[in-house]
Amino acid sequence: MYRTHHCGELKIENVNENITLSGWVQKIRKLGGMTFIDLRDRYGITQLVFDLEKNTKLAEAATKLGREFVIKAEGKVVERSSKNPDMQTGDIEIIVEKLEIIKASETPPFTIEDESDGGEELRMKYRYLDIRRNPVRNALILRHKVSKAVRDYLDSKEFIEAETPYLIKSTPEGARDFVVPSRLSPGSFYALPQSPQVFKQLFMVGGLDRYYQIVKCFRDEDFRADRQPEFTQIDCEMSFVTQDDVIKMFSEMAKYIFKTIKGIEFEGDFPIMSYEEAINTYGSDKPDLRFGMKIHQLNSVTQNRGFKVFDDAEYVGGICVEGASNYSRKQLDKLIDFVKKPQIGAKGLIYAKYNEDGTFKSSVDKFYSQEDLKEWAKVFDAKPGDLLLVISGEKSNSLNALNELRLEMGDRLGLRKKDNFVPLWVVDFPLLEWDEDSKRFHAMHHPFTSPKAEDLELMDTAPGKVRANAYDFVVNGVEVGGGSIRIYDNELQHKMFDLLGFTPEESEAQFGFLMEAFKYGAPPHGGAAFGLDRWVALLNGSDSIRDVIAFPKNNTGRDIMIDAPAPIDNAQLNDLNLKISPTT
Numbered sequence: 001m002y003r004t005h006h007c008g009e010l011k012i013e014n015v016n017e018n019i020t021l022s023g024w025v026q027k028i029r030k031l032g033g034m035t036f037i038d039l040r041d042r043y044g045i046t047q048l049v050f051d052l053e054k055n056t057k058l059a060e061a062a063t064k065l066g067r068e069f070v071i072k073a074e075g076k077v078v079e080r081s082s083k084n085p086d087m088q089t090g091d092i093e094i095i096v097e098k099l100e101i102i103k104a105s106e107t108p109p110f111t112i113e114d115e116s117d118g119g120e121e122l123r124m125k126y127r128y129l130d131i132r133r134n135p136v137r138n139a140l141i142l143r144h145k146v147s148k149a150v151r152d153y154l155d156s157k158e159f160i161e162a163e164t165p166y167l168i169k170s171t172p173e174g175a176r177d178f179v180v181p182s183r184l185s186p187g188s189f190y191a192l193p194q195s196p197q198v199f200k201q202l203f204m205v206g207g208l209d210r211y212y213q214i215v216k217c218f219r220d221e222d223f224r225a226d227r228q229p230e231f232t233q234i235d236c237e238m239s240f241v242t243q244d245d246v247i248k249m250f251s252e253m254a255k256y257i258f259k260t261i262k263g264i265e266f267e268g269d270f271p272i273m274s275y276e277e278a279i280n281t282y283g284s285d286k287p288d289l290r291f292g293m294k295i296h297q298l299n300s301v302t303q304n305r306g307f308k309v310f311d312d313a314e315y316v317g318g319i320c321v322e323g324a325s326n327y328s329r330k331q332l333d334k335l336i337d338f339v340k341k342p343q344i345g346a347k348g349l350i351y352a353k354y355n356e357d358g359t360f361k362s363s364v365d366k367f368y369s370q371e372d373l374k375e376w377a378k379v380f381d382a383k384p385g386d387l388l389l390v391i392s393g394e395k396s397n398s399l400n401a402l403n404e405l406r407l408e409m410g411d412r413l414g415l416r417k418k419d420n421f422v423p424l425w426v427v428d429f430p431l432l433e434w435d436e437d438s439k440r441f442h443a444m445h446h447p448f449t450s451p452k453a454e455d456l457e458l459m460d461t462a463p464g465k466v467r468a469n470a471y472d473f474v475v476n477g478v479e480v481g482g483g484s485i486r487i488y489d490n491e492l493q494h495k496m497f498d499l500l501g502f503t504p505e506e507s508e509a510q511f512g513f514l515m516e517a518f519k520y521g522a523p524p525h526g527g528a529a530f531g532l533d534r535w536v537a538l539l540n541g542s543d544s545i546r547d548v549i550a551f552p553k554n555n556t557g558r559d560i561m562i563d564a565p566a567p568i569d570n571a572q573l574n575d576l577n578l579k580i581s582p583t584t
Contacts, residue, residue, distance in 0.1 A: 002072055008044020012091040014077045025069045035062050047093040048073050061099045068105035074098040125560045127551055139548045143536045147214055149260040150234055153253050159210040164199035171510055176220035186577040192218035198514050200237040201486055204525040205517045212236045223555050237527035243469050243485055247425055250528050261539055271424040278426050283403025288477030289422040291415035293319045295402045301375040307367040315398045318390035319406050320380035325353040325387050338408055339401050346401035352388040418541040423475045431468040440501040445470045447496055449484040463499050478538055481530030488522040490515055
């Protein structure tokens with residue numbers, strides 16, 4: 001027997017019991033003739049005591065121990081004279097009577113403690129060691145609990161978990177596909193699914209009514225904190241539903257997750273905000289509502305005053321930072337540098353301090369009087385002590401910059417607390433977006449998203465104005481999930497393909513099987529997909545989904561632990577009828 005108990009289990013009521021523990025050596029402390037060892041397993045830490053003067057047989061074995069040795073210890077539970085309230089087992093310790101070294105360990109490349117001295121790349125290379133640390137292990141346990149909560153909820157609502165294939169056909173919409181060459185069909189390729197979209201629609205045609213799957217998806221796209229080439233999706237679909245039905249169903253799922261995992265209960269419905277309101281008020285279609293600082297348009301009170309920067313701008317807008325009129329010139333200069341970063345793209349930043357005495361001090365006093373600036377303050381509903389920050393230029397760029405500035409100020413003022421969750425739904429997205437490079441429309445979500453019924457006639461006259469039956473679930477500025485009501489009518493689906501620039505031959509080659517299925521009685525249907533990685537990162541307080549994935553890729557898409565991707569040998573290439581061209 002390797003153990004009678006685990007290392008987080010023993011309490012004061014176990015005193016005088018003879019027990020056996022196994023685990024990893026966390027720490028070794030030698031004090032005279034006594035050696036103390038912290039023994040660790042998944043469940044916690046227990047202190048082992050070696051009295052080398054009383055038990056000389058243990059002396060030699062104890063001196064050989066090092067960090068991360070795997071050992072088995074037998075002994076008696078005793079009450080600690082100096083208890084440790086920070087340890088789960090801090091009331092007791094084990095007087096070791098027998099020790100077995102199961103597996104020695106080399107010195108690990110970083111300390112396996114909550115606050116490690118290893119950088120991210122090093123810890124990713126030795127991820128199997130990193131998993132021994134509490135923050136990583138607890139994140140994986142949290143991931144398990146979230147997955148279980150999702151399954152429990154959906155099962156209670158009569159959803160059926162069904163699998164879809166990983167080897168499918170490549171489609172031209174969305175991100176780049178990962179492709180897999182076929183040995184048996186030379187020159188042909190499978191693609192790894194970016195989502196199970198068409199298959200879940202086929203489940204609805206098949207009469208499954210309610211489907212879900214916690215499934216791997218694959219997208220060959222550039223990397224950032226909330227992206228990985230492979231990610232996990234909570235994929236769901238329902239028949240005979242409207243947008244309101246879907247929002248209600250998955251609002252309740254979100255509430256169930258928050259209550260089960262965090263003990264947080266939400267009363268009433270989550271807010272629902274239109275895409276247009278989100279963009280104009282927060283500069284983003286995934287607004288963070290943990291704090292105010294809304295964006296206000298200022299064209300009417302700033303233009304035609306002789307200030308060319310504003311007069312020539314398509315858009316002038318800003319935010320009011322409550323209680324920040326005491327910002328120094330140095331702090332304001334840092335904000336100006338921040339908005340000028342290439343990824344934010346503003347040309348500059350204008351500020352106006354609303355002093356406590358009711359006067360104003362701005363960076364444009366030459367052009368705007370105290371009365372003019374008072375008009376600015378009215379638009380913002382500002383009060384003495386506030387700071388007004390203004391950006392101008394092309395509308396979409398300015399709104400994006402104001403969104404980034406708003407989030408930056410939220411961080412600086414401590415308004416984006418990770419233990420405060422504010423969910424909402426964003427709806428009424430545009431169905432299509434125009435791509436200037438290709439000179440054609442692209443689907444904002446995907447080609448199977450249905451338009452609003454009241455906008456159908458615009459598909460012929462003004463397709464760019466058509467709104468979609470689409471919805472995103474947003475929490476704290478993170479798009480946790482989203483979905484849409486689907487097109488299930490062949491004629492409307494073909495019209496959508498036409499708007500996206502598909503020829504009849506292309507749409508038949510790519511999606512003919514779906515169009516064929518719709519001929520046999522397709523029900524109205526819709527659904528949603530949620531990022532499991534994003535859900536867990538949000539609940540874990542992590543900034544990156546890499547923290548909550550067991551074996552993640554780095555920010556260039558490499559698995560540096562197993563060194564992938566990697567070349568394959570010529571024999572494999574020959575089997576696949578492939579030849580690698582030299583890069584230029």
